[in-house]
Amino acid sequence: MGSSAVTAITIGLCLVLVAVYFASDSYRTMQNVLIITGLSENFYVKSALNFLKPDQTDQGSSTAGNNLNKSEKNNQLLLSPEELKSYDGGPDSKGLYLAILGEIFDVEKGAQHYRPGGGYAFFAGRDATRAYITGDFSEAGLIDDVSDLDSASLIGIEDWLSFYKEEYKLVGKVVGKYYDLNGKPTELLSSIREKMNIAKENKWIKDKNKDIFPPCNSEWSKERGSKVWCSKKSGGVDRDWVGVPRELHIQGQDPRCVCVKNYGPPSTDSDSTQNSNNGDIDYPLLKEYPGCLPTSESCAVSHP
Numbered sequence: 001m002g003s004s005a006v007t008a009i010t011i012g013l014c015l016v017l018v019a020v021y022f023a024s025d026s027y028r029t030m031q032n033v034l035i036i037t038g039l040s041e042n043f044y045v046k047s048a049l050n051f052l053k054p055d056q057t058d059q060g061s062s063t064a065g066n067n068l069n070k071s072e073k074n075n076q077l078l079l080s081p082e083e084l085k086s087y088d089g090g091p092d093s094k095g096l097y098l099a100i101l102g103e104i105f106d107v108e109k110g111a112q113h114y115r116p117g118g119g120y121a122f123f124a125g126r127d128a129t130r131a132y133i134t135g136d137f138s139e140a141g142l143i144d145d146v147s148d149l150d151s152a153s154l155i156g157i158e159d160w161l162s163f164y165k166e167e168y169k170l171v172g173k174v175v176g177k178y179y180d181l182n183g184k185p186t187e188l189l190s191s192i193r194e195k196m197n198i199a200k201e202n203k204w205i206k207d208k209n210k211d212i213f214p215p216c217n218s219e220w221s222k223e224r225g226s227k228v229w230c231s232k233k234s235g236g237v238d239r240d241w242v243g244v245p246r247e248l249h250i251q252g253q254d255p256r257c258v259c260v261k262n263y264g265p266p267s268t269d270s271d272s273t274q275n276s277n278n279g280d281i282d283y284p285l286l287k288e289y290p291g292c293l294p295t296s297e298s299c300a301v302s303h304p
């Protein structure tokens, strides 16, 4: 066969394959194309189909041969930490991505921060969750380990995650510490999320506590000793009631003076109509100051 005949057959075969391959999404597997065209799965056909396939380099390739990029069902990218490195916005990189707690975001929109030379370029192409909280932007600090961080830090990380979810496009997951080969959360991630939820709940209770039991005003003088008292702004909490001073005893915390609303429904059931009209005064962890009238807005105390 002459070379022009081979070229003609090659072009013809390619045209058939192109027509079939792009005819419908449901035909986009090599097996289907081969069945329809009646071709055998030889090297030539494989190569031709690989050539025709949409570029998958953008979707990452598995270094471990685990087909990472295809294994998640909702079409998200699955990259190993090594693969993520090639998305650092550098001259030969495949894009500008960063990860936080294993979730990968396309941060092209914020390229001025993340591209090489940008103020936060060190975040690109990796998961440096820890540094978002510690502010340690050295190589040793730019890591994904958060195992020893306290609850306030975990809340901080969740805030950053929310920030990225709001500002940037979530494109995939890093396979390893926080997501498995199928893009499912690892046990470690689940336990961190649980810790985050507990931290958030505690914070909510603490914040709420401040509204329900605002701190007292206090003063000390050599002549008169200590005095605590309540006002509509004590503890920096603006409110329409004054309250009476009580000592709040929460396990694991130092006792402190709080102002307690002593009329109306309790805060825990503020809509109730059938109540003792004592406000929160019956809360079990409160103690009266000795020698102070239960209804007094001000008490002298024997210790600050």
Ligand code: HEM
Binding pocket: 110, 113, 120, 123, 131, 132, 133, 134, 135, 136
């Ligand atoms: C733990 C410490 C810090 C971390 C992890 C951090 C992280 C970041 C990140 C990731 C961005 C880019 C946000 C985006 O994608 O739009 C950013 C922006 C910025 N940060 Fe920080 N930052 C830190 C501390 C600081 C400090 C101390 C300052 C100022 C003294 C600062 C000033 C700024 C400014 C001015 C921007 C740019 C805002 C804009 O152009 O929209 N950051 N920071």
